[in-house]
Amino acid sequence: MIGLFWENFRISLGSIFANKTRSILTALGIVIGVLSVTLMGTLISGLDKTFEKSMAGFRSDVLLLSRMEWFSGDTDWWEMRNRPRMKEDYGQKLLARSQFVEAVAPVSERGGSIIRDDRRIDSRFFGTTTSYLATNSSTEIEQGRFFTDGENRSGARVLVIGGDVADALFPNEDPLDKYVKIGNYKFRVIGILKKMGKFMGMFSMDNQATMPMGTYKRLYARRGWMTLRVKVNTTDVETAKGDVRGIIRNIRRLKPTEKDNFGINQSSTLEAQYKAIKLAIGGTGIFITALSLIVGGIGIMNIMFVSVKERTREIGVRKALGATKNMILGQFLMEAIMICLIAGLFGMGIAYGLSIIINNFFPSSMPMGLAVGAIILSVIIGVISGLVPSYRAARLDPIDALRYE
Amino acid sequence: MPDLISLDKIKRHYDVGGEIVRALDGVDLTIKQNEYISIMGPSGSGKSTLMNMIGCLDSPSEGIYEFEGELVHEMDDNQLASIRNRKIGFVFQTFNLLPKATALRNVEVPLIYANMSRRDRIQKAEKALIAVGLKERMHHKPNELSGGQRQRVAIARALVNDPSIILADEPTGNLDSKSGVEIMKILDTLHDSGNTIILVTHEEYIANHADRSIHLFDGKIKEDRKTNKVKSVDQ
Numbered sequence: 001m002i003g004l005f006w007e008n009f010r011i012s013l014g015s016i017f018a019n020k021t022r023s024i025l026t027a028l029g030i031v032i033g034v035l036s037v038t039l040m041g042t043l044i045s046g047l048d049k050t051f052e053k054s055m056a057g058f059r060s061d062v063l064l065l066s067r068m069e070w071f072s073g074d075t076d077w078w079e080m081r082n083r084p085r086m087k088e089d090y091g092q093k094l095l096a097r098s099q100f101v102e103a104v105a106p107v108s109e110r111g112g113s114i115i116r117d118d119r120r121i122d123s124r125f126f127g128t129t130t131s132y133l134a135t136n137s138s139t140e141i142e143q144g145r146f147f148t149d150g151e152n153r154s155g156a157r158v159l160v161i162g163g164d165v166a167d168a169l170f171p172n173e174d175p176l177d178k179y180v181k182i183g184n185y186k187f188r189v190i191g192i193l194k195k196m197g198k199f200m201g202m203f204s205m206d207n208q209a210t211m212p213m214g215t216y217k218r219l220y221a222r223r224g225w226m227t228l229r230v231k232v233n234t235t236d237v238e239t240a241k242g243d244v245r246g247i248i249r250n251i252r253r254l255k256p257t258e259k260d261n262f263g264i265n266q267s268s269t270l271e272a273q274y275k276a277i278k279l280a281i282g283g284t285g286i287f288i289t290a291l292s293l294i295v296g297g298i299g300i301m302n303i304m305f306v307s308v309k310e311r312t313r314e315i316g317v318r319k320a321l322g323a324t325k326n327m328i329l330g331q332f333l334m335e336a337i338m339i340c341l342i343a344g345l346f347g348m349g350i351a352y353g354l355s356i357i358i359n360n361f362f363p364s365s366m367p368m369g370l371a372v373g374a375i376i377l378s379v380i381i382g383v384i385s386g387l388v389p390s391y392r393a394a395r396l397d398p399i400d401a402l403r404y405e
Numbered sequence: 406m407p408d409l410i411s412l413d414k415i416k417r418h419y420d421v422g423g424e425i426v427r428a429l430d431g432v433d434l435t436i437k438q439n440e441y442i443s444i445m446g447p448s449g450s451g452k453s454t455l456m457n458m459i460g461c462l463d464s465p466s467e468g469i470y471e472f473e474g475e476l477v478h479e480m481d482d483n484q485l486a487s488i489r490n491r492k493i494g495f496v497f498q499t500f501n502l503l504p505k506a507t508a509l510r511n512v513e514v515p516l517i518y519a520n521m522s523r524r525d526r527i528q529k530a531e532k533a534l535i536a537v538g539l540k541e542r543m544h545h546k547p548n549e550l551s552g553g554q555r556q557r558v559a560i561a562r563a564l565v566n567d568p569s570i571i572l573a574d575e576p577t578g579n580l581d582s583k584s585g586v587e588i589m590k591i592l593d594t595l596h597d598s599g600n601t602i603i604l605v606t607h608e609e610y611i612a613n614h615a616d617r618s619i620h621l622f623d624g625k626i627k628e629d630r631k632t633n634k635v636k637s638v639d640q
Contacts, residue, residue, distance in 0.1 A: 007517045018505055317501045320462060321562070322490020322518040324483045398462045402501070 004327060005334075012335035015307065016342070026303040027343035029296030030378055034347030035354075036289035038366065038374045042355045044282045046364025051274055060267050062135055063241055065090070065228040065248065069263035071273050083261040086226040088213070090251060091131075094230060097247050100240035102233040103134035108216055108226045114161070114209060115181045116169035123165055125182060125209040127216020128229075135229040139205060144176045144191035152212035155219075159187040163195035164206040185219055187211065237266065293377070296343075297385040304336050304389035315393050316401025329394040336386025337379055344378025408471070409569060409601055410436040410459060415468035417454050417624075428454040429465070430624035436570075436603070441596045443604040443612035443632070446621035453574070455621065456605050460493050460572045461485045473569060490518050494563025498575035500555045502547040508534060508558045509543045515566045533561040537591055553584030560591055570601045577611060589614050 016023045068080045091104035109126030130149050133139060147158050159180065166175050166189075175189045195206050217224075232240035241264055248262055308315070315328055323331075348371055355366040417429040428451045436442060436459075446452050457463040458470065461477055464485075470477040472488060480488070489495075494515075502511045512530040521529070534543050537557040547555050556576060563571050573592065577585035593614060596602050604615055612618050613632050620628035 003520055003523065004517060014505060313501065314503060317497075317503070318514065318518075319486065320460070320489060320495045320501075321515045322486050322566075324486040324518075326483075327518060399457050402462075402497070 004330070008331045008334040009338070011331055012338045015335055016338060022303060023339060026299050027339050027346070029299040030293065030340050030343035030381065031296075031347040031350070033289070033293030033296040033381075034344045034374050034378055035351050036292055037286065037377070038348055038351035038370060039354060039358075040282070040285045040289045041370040041374075042351065042358065042364050042366045043362075044278065044285070045367050045370070046358070046362050047278060047281075049363055049365070061232050061235070061237060062267070063230040063232065063237070063244060064265040065230060065244070066263050066265065067225070070265045070269055084252065086228055086262065088226065088228075090248065091228060091230075093251055094228075094244060094247055098240070098243050100232045100234050100243050101230055103131045103229075103231045105129050105131040105135045105229045106213055106226050107132070107229055108213070108221065108224045109208075110220060110224070112182055114165060114169065116178070119169050119171075121165055121168040121207070123162075123207055123209055125159070125211060127211050127213040127220075129213050132210070132229070135231040138196060140194040142192045142194040143174075144189070146191055146210075147212045152214045155214040155217075156212060157185060157187045157215060158190045158211065160191040160193060160210040161189055162193050162206040162208045165209055166192045182209075237268075241266070293381060297340075297381040300336055300339055300382065301385035301389060303339075304332060304386050305392070307335065308332060308389045308393040311393075312396065312401050312404040315396050316398050316404065319396070319398035320402060325394040328396075329390045332390035332393045333383065333386045336390065337382035340378040340382030340385075341375070344375050347378075348374050407438070407474075408435050409438050409440075409473060410434070411469075411471040412458070413469040413471075415458060415465045415470060417451075417458060417463065418466045427624045429458065431468075432624070432626055434619070434626065434629075436601065438569075439596070439599055439601055440617060441602050441604075441615045442617045442619060443606055443615035444619050444621065445605075445607060445609075445612050446627075447607075450621040451624040452605050452621055454624075456572060456574055456603070459570075459603060460495060461488045486518075490515055491566060492569045494566065494568040494571040496556070496559050496563050496571065496573040496576045498578040500547070500552075500559045500579070502555055502558055502562075504547055507544045507546055508539060508550065508561075511547070511558055512562045512565050515562060519566060529565055530561070533565040534558070536564070537561045551584070552580050553587050556580060556584070556588050557591065560588070560595075564595065564600070570603060571595065572603050572605075574605045575607075576604070577606070577608070585611075 065086060067083045067085060086106070088106045091106060094101045094104055105128050107126055107128045109124055111122070111124050113120045114123050114125070129152055130146065133146055141160070142163065144160070146160055147156065150156075151158055159182075161169075161175065161180075169175065169180060170178065175192060178189050179186050180189060181187070193205055193210075230244060232244075234240050245260065245264055249260065252261065254261065318328060318331075351374075352366055352371075355364060358364055412432055412434040415429055415432045415434075416427070419426040419428060430451075432451075432455060444452050444455060454463065458465060461472070461480075462485075464480075465478050468478065472492065475488070477485070477488065495501075502508075503514070506514075509527070509530050512533055513526045516526040516529060531543065534540065537560050539554060539557055539561065542550060542554060547558070550558065556579075560571075560576075563573075571592075576588055576592070580588060589611065592602055592604070602615070604611065606612050613634065615632055616634055618628070618630055618632045619626055
């Protein structure tokens, strides 16, 4: 049977190359289909990658206490609006009362421009304490230093800037100990953070600047929005979360019947939300692109019907010479599969090239599993779309086929 | 000599738009090994149907068909395909070669379906082409060959699998007379070397190459006689 397999392989290639224009046009549908499915997968993988990268800042052992839950479900927004604010001294209380809390850093933030002479960058800057580094292990100082407790207490106008901010404001010089302006206030740059990459422009530390909480409060808001970053010392985050929740409820003197008037957020909530979004985008995207593959498959089926019709006499001759139904079926099935396989490889090749280009703008890579999957998929499409025409060919009556003009 | 083919009250009826057409209406026929038979008759007499029947392309509506002792009328499609492949060589009026394949590859086709290795295939196909005098043109495609040469490729293809019987359906019908004579000479030679040949023709002088001539009329055998045998002569 191996001999017959090779024979069918040769026949199918011969037939495909004998009708070049037709084969190319037919294959185009599959090329486009495989291309779009593969690219879609590549984009989703890129999304994953950047998400993971940026999630490095949101460690799973860090709880984020704030006035609202990130994903509040059906909690009334007005109820949340009127909740009391987070206070910085919760941090000390948590450290004192909970055996799970390792470090707490308050974080307040706002947007604004950072200006250096005639250069400016729109950025976000936030105030925090020296504990921040303990709650965010992915933040690394590339140059200089983080601010000190003394600077925090005294409200010193010092700034630790992200890598993008440094690049934008100090393209050709060392930013350390230089001065920048935020609004009317002058700050001295004391440190530069290592670049982390970004998640579609969101959550990037590279574009932010950090100042001492004392400074932030003095200059901007005593009672602003605040998030408490709570690092726990256990992998059993749920237990720690329960403990923290109890303590905050206690501080706020909530009765057992009252609902929480604060939110404890975690990267896993973000992750869960992200996964839901990814599923929606990915599912819809793959579905729509798969439709183009089905259209391509219909094209293949159509051309196979034509091919069978054209070669009716050949089928008759082959049957007279001893070909069985299955042999004829195999011959035409092989042809359909070969068109799809070649088209699939082409589509994947183009997708690979494009993914390299896309990678320049949006970090992504074409996953190998998907590549192999795309090829298998095109073979399956070949089988499905070739089956009916091939079966029709196999079923032809040899006498009628031989007489066919 | 044992019977190669035995047809017993073979009937073949077609239902054409509610009307029964009796293409074969009770044919009894025995063919022995190394016979040289011609089948004649006006169009619509059932020649082609009988030919298809003997060639295992068609199954009888009624009757018993034995081929070398095997009951053909009880076989399924795959068994029929196998019989066609191993036991029968077809030569068609319109040659029916695969247009995109060389002469050699055309002759190889039955051997492919017999699942023979590529080496043996090429060897046998070359031998068959040499036997019909096409040694120099093995690698030409049909459109590079003359009509007579094409028919010789078809004959090579018919005999490459050493069949028990060669069925030639108007083998000279599409050829000029000179090529026709050549083809008949080859068939005569094949018969002389022990092959069984059945010719369908409506030309008396072609039919006379055979030893025995069968005349069909309205799906029945009207006449079954010895011919005034002519031998092809070199011109």
